[in-house]
Amino acid sequence: MLLEVKNLNAGYGYLQILRDVSLQIDKGEYVGIVGPNGAGKSTTMKTIAGLISPMSGSVVFNGEDITGLSGSAVAKKGISFVSEEMNLFVNMTVQENLYMGAYTIKEKHLKNERLDFVFELFPRLAERKKQLAGTMSGGERKMLAIGRGMMSNPSLMLVDEPSFGLAPQLTTSVFASLEVLIKNGMTILVVEQNVTKTLAVTDRGYVLENGKVGLEGNSADLAEDSYVRKVFLGV
């Protein structure tokens, strides 16, 4: 078990969003969390990534308890978070952004190896390496955010809303790049509003509603589930 989240309760200030959320991810799995707006999908991600400290519950990563660690400490353990807002360094070039992604790696040659790997994965970023991140289009920024998340050679990637604010064909290409990462042996937890798309590509899925895990199972089964079809797919 790579990541085990048990009975997680979390929220903002006095407002509790997550209620007893539990989930598990094995190494090499592609797992999706789907659910409507305000279900607590992003909150789950932020809590695992250490940006929100949980009220109770535990997060165990690689057999190590990481509950309540700061975001930078979680990043050092090998979890990389690609946030919905991307949080790029807009006044830095593409290459500088990528190097910042490898901040936890100290050796220069290892950083360059990672950089070559990311450039191979996203040739588009290699073409634009001298461009400022703030001047790129939405799809390119998303690629850069995912590429930056790859730079630290993480064992788990948390990807929040990869299709957020993107045109449909760009969404397809972003999902295709995640597919390539999975083929390279990466473990990915992805959060999405686009239920059809997510359940089509992932291995397993969790359905989050009102801060609780409503359903869980193989993505293919979930896509066939009559409740999911009725509520999310409208068929």
Added chain:
Amino acid sequence: MSKNIVADLTAWVRTAAGLSMTIAVIVAIAATIHTGPYLLVNTIVTGGMLALVATGLTLMLGVLNIPMFAHGEYFMIGSLTAYYIFTPISEFILEHPDSWLVTFGPFIAILGALIGGAIAGAISEKLVFGPLRRRSTDNWVMNSFLLTVGLSVLLVNLHQLIFGADFKGIVGYWQGMPISIAGAYISLDRALAFIISAVIVALFYLFMTYTRTGMAIRAVSQDITGAEIVGIDIEKIVLLTISLACALAAVSGGSLLFMIPSYPSVGLEPLYMAWFVVILSGLGNILGAVVGAFMVALLKVITVEYVGAGWDFVVPSALIMLILIFKPSGIFGSDVRGVLDK
């Protein structure tokens, strides 16, 4: 090809930054021809030191969103530290005029000021800014501003209580003949003060541009969440930034001790001047602050020369009002996102 360069140059001159820099250079040359090169020398020495204080202020504002109104007090701490280090050294020099301290003593005092400022900055973060940040970051700009004003009053009065209100000055750092450049005589102290500030500003720029830690500081200033998720320890970077900013002000105070003696409220003038620079060049713009520092210094020197010594605050203040009315983002601020917009 050359036509392109000319076209680029004219386009640049027509921007706010280009226009004001061109005017500044023309004014500087005209005034130098009219009154003499000492005017240029004064501008360069004052500007170099002002650049140190202003980059520190920019750093506090750009990285930490703290409108620092206690920055002058770190200038004061620097000059006080340098005074108490250099006084015994100069007594020793009087008895042993051949000692190596004649040359290197002043450097020890200035280095002491730098270290003193860095330590004072770190203590302020631990005792003042850190606790506020951990408690709440709501309404951060206003709260931290009020905190810095309080810190300023506290430090000024601590100086008065412990060291007294009298002037603590020295005759000079380096003895020796003034250097003559194009008919202007520059004392060794002034020349070295400028060299020190130029070297530090250059080192600081290289540090911010190329080193891992410098890039982490820039990353924090651009997106603090992004910095956290790539694994940058925010607390460590904040501590480092505050002590760096305070050290820059302190080294300026230390190396200007031969001109400006230390007394409790000595920091007010550099503080106001540095704020003029920061408003002129745009909040949080480090390179702009260096250029802006020389422009404000020029304005001050010209005012003293042509209008009168009592007017050296009036003219820059009037200019700042005009800038705030017509170009609130500052003259170099057009392509830089305002820090306070975040």
